[in-house]
Amino acid sequence: MRGHLAGLVDAQGRLHCPCRSRVLESALTLRLLADTGRHHQARARLHSFLESASAQPGGSAPDRILARAAMTRTPLPRAEDNDALAGFRHHTAVRKRMLMDTVLYLTGALGTLPRRAPEAFAAEGLHSWKRPEMLACRLIHAHHDTAPVAVADLEPLAAVLRGKRIHERNHLSHLLYLFALRPYRAHQRLVDAGIEQLLATQGADGGFSLSQDIxxxxxxxxxxxxxxxxxxxxxxxxxxxxxxxxxxxxxxxxxxxxxxxxxxxxxxxxxxxxxxxxxxxxxxxxxxxxxxxxxxxxxxxxxxxxxxxxxxxxxxxxxxxxxxxxxxxxxxxxxxxxxxxxxxxxxxxxxxxxxxxxxxxxxxxxxxxxxxxxxxxxxxxxxxxxxxxxxxxxxxxxxxxxxxxxxxxxxxxxxxxxxxxxxxxxxxxxxxxxxxxxxxxxxxxxxxxxxxxxxxxxxxxxxxxxxxxxxxxxxxxxxxxxxxxxxxxxxxxxxxxxx
Structure with a gap:
């Protein structure tokens, strides 16, 4: 076993550890790309990954729901036993419920978003990628509710997307930024560039994960x-x-x-x-x-x-x-x-x-x-x-x-x-x-x-x-x-x- 681990360490002393692809980011990416009408090869590889993942006998019910919804654009019934957060007890549970509902909606697994009070999107005191992520979720919910969005509210997300790399190497947050800015024509170039950044991280199996590596x-x-x-x-x-x-x-x-x-x-x-x-x-x-x-x-x-x-x-x-x-x-x-x-x-x-x-x-x-x-x-x-x-x-x-x-x-x-x-x-x-x-x-x-x-x-x-x-x-x-x-x-x- 020591030999196995030692063999993963390169000459510099780094153990390169790519994250295995996940349905969550892959389903979101497919829905994002499908609306562009471009990137046909990447979409085909993604579709193949999600088809395989949804057919896995040991796969989770939420993964199957996300994969099928992303591929078919058909909202699926949300039974309690298909809930990825069922039984989750943690100080982040309310925030995670809002995040998961947003993901389900964006992939097409949830037909509508439940209304939430403004404090559900509070980001004060949160870590570096969670603050813009909560803003992105708030903007996605506002667009769903046809609520007015100030130009100033879009700028923090535009600022992180202007970076040379994916913000904090977090692909899930990056996807939410792209979905939040996508309805606004003034930010279309940023969204297109952000999609290209994401596609550069596509895995050999056609899927995507939270980050390229940890x-x-x-x-x-x-x-x-x-x-x-x-x-x-x-x-x-x-x-x-x-x-x-x-x-x-x-x-x-x-x-x-x-x-x-x-x-x-x-x-x-x-x-x-x-x-x-x-x-x-x-x-x-x-x-x-x-x-x-x-x-x-x-x-x-x-x-x-x-x-x-x-x-x-x-x-x-x-x-x-x-x-x-x-x-x-x-x-x-x-x-x-x-x-x-x-x-x-x-x-x-x-x-x-x-x-x-x-x-x-x-x-x-x-x-x-x-x-x-x-x-x-x-x-x-x-x-x-x-x-x-x-x-x-x-x-x-x-x-x-x-x-x-x-x-x-x-x-x-x-x-x-x-x-x-x-x-x-x-x-x-x-x-x-x-x-x-x-x-x-x-x-x-x-x-x-x-x-x-x-x-x-x-x-x-x-x-x-x-x-x-x-x-x-x-x-x-x-x-x-x-x-x-x-x-x-x-x-x-x-x-x-x-x-």
Missing amino acids: DTWVTSVAGLALSEAGTDRALLDRICAWLAARQADDGGWSFTEGVAQTDTDTAYTVLTLLHRHSPARHAHTLERGHAYLRRIQNPDGGWPVYLRTNPSEAAMTGGAMTALADRPRANAAAIASGARWLIRNQQSDGTFERGWSLSEGNALFRAAHGLHAALDHRLLDPETAGHARRAVHRATSYLRTTQNNDGGWGHRHGSPSDPISTGYALAALGPTTRPTVLHAAGAYLSTLQQPDGGFDSVPDTASPRPIPLDLPALAPAYVLRGLTHAFPTPAQARPGQQQ
């Missing part, structure tokens, strides 16, 4: 997995140098090159890798990165994904604590505050709210690692330390009792097992768990490993939440992390390692 984040995840597993130092030197060179002016990292918005998720994995592999060489980078994490910590003690004052999230908080624990004394107050936030926000069954992962195990393993770090370095007062130990016990007990009969774990209790969720669970449980639990998981994974050492898995990352985004390199990376934490060798262990 290289920085995925490289950091794979690099951390390889470091924990004891991979060749020369390879890790290249990976770390490539990642360190991508640190942004604010001290953080964005998910891929060409994106201005930095995030806690990428900073956590990059910083943890740099400190683990070569802390002296990257001391200045680490110092700036830790300052970045301290700066965006919320007053409640937790960490958001993007911006201070955005809601705190368990996966981000556990990850930030783990990264900051590499300099425990300098970051003691921030880590202790994070521990108290995790303790307060653990759910009654021992889980945490799912964030950018569809799997419960992601937030569980990150929270467990963050709390272990606080405990291992004795950064908590006795009362908080007791609560932290109980929180870890509740989290790991939940995982032990929800293991499937085949030895793996799924996205949620009762879901079919998959390699990524199993990797998360093993990373949370560590080597002190009963051998029968660990060996059953190892046996499950051994049956799924491919001849090249890799793994294929159902998509786990969600963007926008809860829409799955398939990043093939994540499965072997998280399986390797899980196996290394559950079955460490003496050479892999290190002082303070979370297990």
Whole structure:
């Protein structure tokens, strides 16, 4: 498995990770192109991709609805079991419902848009691509309702489309900008140019995805997995140098090159890798990165994904604590505050709210690692330390009792097992768990490993939440992390390692 991941890293230290095509962006693109009467070859390839995707036996009902609506222009009935957001509970749920209705309407799957109050499109305090995206949705709804639109309202979208590349490398937002400006003749050239930018990213299978790649984040995840597993130092030197060179002016990292918005998720994995592999060489980078994490910590003690004052999230908080624990004394107050936030926000069954992962195990393993770090370095007062130990016990007990009969774990209790969720669970449980639990998981994974050492898995990352985004390199990376934490060798262990 180490050889498989190492083989994906290029000479510069970058793991190129193209996103697999999705129906969501592909259906929107087909409808956009169909109205132009041009781009016949691209449309034919798109149609072929959507036909294949709609016929996939394992495909989701919402994907089939979007694909068929885009190809036939026929609105389809929206049964509750075809709802991509059914059961979605999250602080972004209202916004995501509005976004999904807009997508369904634009593809033709929804015949009309429900009326929404102006506050449904509020964008204050949101991250870089979400602000213009909310404006685009507001303009699309206004055009549907034949409401007046001021020229000044169009200019922010025109400004982002004038850029040399797709704004923040986000194809879904880019598509919404194009649909919002399309009715206005004054912006036709911008729309045409934006379509050409998009077509340059069409995949070999004819489809489109959220972004061409998510290289920085995925490289950091794979690099951390390889470091924990004891991979060749020369390879890790290249990976770390490539990642360190991508640190942004604010001290953080964005998910891929060409994106201005930095995030806690990428900073956590990059910083943890740099400190683990070569802390002296990257001391200045680490110092700036830790300052970045301290700066965006919320007053409640937790960490958001993007911006201070955005809601705190368990996966981000556990990850930030783990990264900051590499300099425990300098970051003691921030880590202790994070521990108290995790303790307060653990759910009654021992889980945490799912964030950018569809799997419960992601937030569980990150929270467990963050709390272990606080405990291992004795950064908590006795009362908080007791609560932290109980929180870890509740989290790991939940995982032990929800293991499937085949030895793996799924996205949620009762879901079919998959390699990524199993990797998360093993990373949370560590080597002190009963051998029968660990060996059953190892046996499950051994049956799924491919001849090249890799793994294929159902998509786990969600963007926008809860829409799955398939990043093939994540499965072997998280399986390797899980196996290394559950079955460490003496050479892999290190002082303070979370297990």
